[in-house]
Amino acid sequence: MLSREQVLHVARLARLELTDEEVEGFGGELSKITDWIDKIGELELADVRPTSHVVEVENALRADEPHESLDPALALRSAPDAADGGFRVPSPGAG
Amino acid sequence: MTGVLELSATEAIARVRSGDLEPGALWSAYRERAASEDLGALSWLADEAPEIAVDAPLGGVPVAVKDLFCTEGVPSQAGSRILEGYRPPYTATAVRNLQRAGAPMLCKTHQDEFAMGSSNENCAFGPVLNPWDRTRVPGGSSGGSAAAVAAGLVPWSIGTDTGGSIRQPAALCGIVGLKPTYGAISRYGMIAFASSLDQAGPFTRTVADAALLLGAMASKDDRDSTSLGLREPVRTPTATDLRGIRLGVPEELSGEGIETGVLENFQATLDRARELGATVETCRLPHAPHGLAAYYIIAPAECSSNLARFDGVRYGARVEADDLSSMYTGTRAAGFGAEVKRRIMLGTYALSSGYYDAYYGRAQKVRTKIAEDFDTAFGSFDFIVTPTAPGVAFELGAKTADPLAMYLNDYCTVPMSLAGIPAISIPNGLSDGLPTGFQIAGPAFSENSILDAAHALEAALGFDGSAARR
Numbered sequence: 402m403l404s405r406e407q408v409l410h411v412a413r414l415a416r417l418e419l420t421d422e423e424v425e426g427f428g429g430e431l432s433k434i435t436d437w438i439d440k441i442g443e444l445e446l447a448d449v450r451p452t453s454h455v456v457e458v459e460n461a462l463r464a465d466e467p468h469e470s471l472d473p474a475l476a477l478r479s480a481p482d483a484a485d486g487g488f489r490v491p492s493p494g495a496g
Numbered sequence: 497m498t499g500v501l502e503l504s505a506t507e508a509i510a511r512v513r514s515g516d517l518e519p520g521a522l523w524s525a526y527r528e529r530a531a532s533e534d535l536g537a538l539s540w541l542a543d544e545a546p547e548i549a550v551d552a553p554l555g556g557v558p559v560a561v562k563d564l565f566c567t568e569g570v571p572s573q574a575g576s577r578i579l580e581g582y583r584p585p586y587t588a589t590a591v592r593n594l595q596r597a598g599a600p601m602l603c604k605t606h607q608d609e610f611a612m613g614s615s616n617e618n619c620a621f622g623p624v625l626n627p628w629d630r631t632r633v634p635g636g637s638s639g640g641s642a643a644a645v646a647a648g649l650v651p652w653s654i655g656t657d658t659g660g661s662i663r664q665p666a667a668l669c670g671i672v673g674l675k676p677t678y679g680a681i682s683r684y685g686m687i688a689f690a691s692s693l694d695q696a697g698p699f700t701r702t703v704a705d706a707a708l709l710l711g712a713m714a715s716k717d718d719r720d721s722t723s724l725g726l727r728e729p730v731r732t733p734t735a736t737d738l739r740g741i742r743l744g745v746p747e748e749l750s751g752e753g754i755e756t757g758v759l760e761n762f763q764a765t766l767d768r769a770r771e772l773g774a775t776v777e778t779c780r781l782p783h784a785p786h787g788l789a790a791y792y793i794i795a796p797a798e799c800s801s802n803l804a805r806f807d808g809v810r811y812g813a814r815v816e817a818d819d820l821s822s823m824y825t826g827t828r829a830a831g832f833g834a835e836v837k838r839r840i841m842l843g844t845y846a847l848s849s850g851y852y853d854a855y856y857g858r859a860q861k862v863r864t865k866i867a868e869d870f871d872t873a874f875g876s877f878d879f880i881v882t883p884t885a886p887g888v889a890f891e892l893g894a895k896t897a898d899p900l901a902m903y904l905n906d907y908c909t910v911p912m913s914l915a916g917i918p919a920i921s922i923p924n925g926l927s928d929g930l931p932t933g934f935q936i937a938g939p940a941f942s943e944n945s946i947l948d949a950a951h952a953l954e955a956a957l958g959f960d961g962s963a964a965r966r
Contacts, residue, residue, distance in 0.1 A: 418828070434899065446862070
């Protein structure tokens with residue numbers, strides 16, 4: 402069972418604010434899922450190479466040529482708060 | 497105009513070519529049909545028909561597109577509140593390829609939030625109903641795209657498959673769904689879930705239509721450095737028998753945990769395959785039973801990283817706060833649904849200090865073993881065949897309270913995703929009036945052979961999906 406502290410630690414890493422109800426729910430649910438996942442602990446995998454990607458491509462390079470890119474005004478169009486050609490956010494220091 | 501709606505895409509294109517059918521008339525017929533849908537399948541419907549050249553390869557036959565494909569100026573929300581109303585400034589390569597080939601976008605379709613789910617019930621904008629039985633789910637995560645084709649709202653559609661999200665809803669809705677080899681279709685403009693697994697693909701009524709749509713979608717794309725395109729052009733499948741074809745039936749994926757009716761249909765189709773000339777033998781994929789556990793580490797781990805971008809800064813919703821950190825956490829708390837939070841939590845935990853080797857590291861090694869199992873099997877067999885989903889479409893709400901029960905829907909489809917190999921699901925008859933699916937998987941880039949085998953079986957099975965299109 403994941404403790405309340407563990408759940409809150411993971412939530413902090415994931416930048417998620419959880420309600421008390423969610424903290425309690427995730428403790429049980431995640432434990433149940435990880436118990437089930439722990440079955441792969443039974444396998445002998447010491448000398449096995451890990452697979453992070455199935456496609457064997459290395460260094461997918463393209464020519465370094467200028468090309469048209471996204472117009473800044475268009476890129477800012479979907480922003481919740483755009484100002485002076487940039488994305489405006491609250492101060493990291495405040496609060 | 498109803499007659500037009502009964503045409504397969506291939507047939508409609510032939511009529512457009514011969515001058516018997518105007519692309520504009522086809523568009524209008526489908527638009528009218530789609531506008532009156534009552535399954536909750538569509539998230540957006542186009543107003544006007546685009547200009548279509550009559551000689552375009554896909555003849556102006558309209559297509560439905562899963563919500564998570566970015567489409568310029570058109571809502572692309574990935575089924576999530578955090579992207580509600582988001583209209584991207586660009587279009588995904590796969591969709592762009594279809595537009596260029598002459599398949600205009602008629603509508604977009606609902607999905608599980610960020611493609612996380614097997615029932616479409618994790619959609620922030622409401623569930624999609626299965627046209628075979630409106631008290632049941634269409635499967636997921638591409639449930640809207642599958643239901644739309646099954647109900648005849650569009651002749652074909654596109655979705656994405658990370659662990660089964662094309663094949664499972666195709667099976668539950670009684671249509672054809674193909675997950676190509678990883679890298680065949682560009683992921684550029686697909687809102688990412690798990691980048692090493694995500695792959696787009698077609699939903700169609702017939703195998704020949706799937707070949708046509710796949711050929712138009714696939715490309716090597718400078719904007720996705722993991723894209724490869726296909727090694728050879730996609731051919732129209734023509735096979736009428738399975739002479740000389742060796743089918744392997746993995747005992748790990750064709751017995752325990754599969755509903756009786758699904759299993760009976762599967763066995764009956766194996767008999768048909770023998771009649772068509774195939775040899776059918778039991779084979780082993782010893783690590784496949786661990787695929788689901790490995791998948792539910794790898795996919796959440798990648799999702800926890802991919803979904804870090806939804807932070808209320810560049811697009812989507814924002815919950816205002818006095819400081820940056822509270823803005824992030826508040827925005828994500830309000831914007832993500834329960835399953836997405838669960839997977840972000842699971843993935844973050846699996847990647848966190850002290851747990852990384854035990855979970856993520858081990859899961860990546862299991863992935864290697866699963867790919868090796870397939871390699872070994874393909875030494876003796878042309879294809880691996882299984883039931884697509886362990887059961888038929890279940891009732892709305894039946895599995896929402898138990899995440900593990902929901903995850904088991906992907907039991908037969910996840911191993912192929914982990915290995916990056918192509919697999920198709922074709923309709924395999926009904927069980928208690930509900931569709932079941934037959935899955936055919938082959939080695940990487942064997943799409944043409946898979947489509948041929950699927951085509952031969954399709955003709956022999958003669959599935960009639962018209963009941964869902966009424």
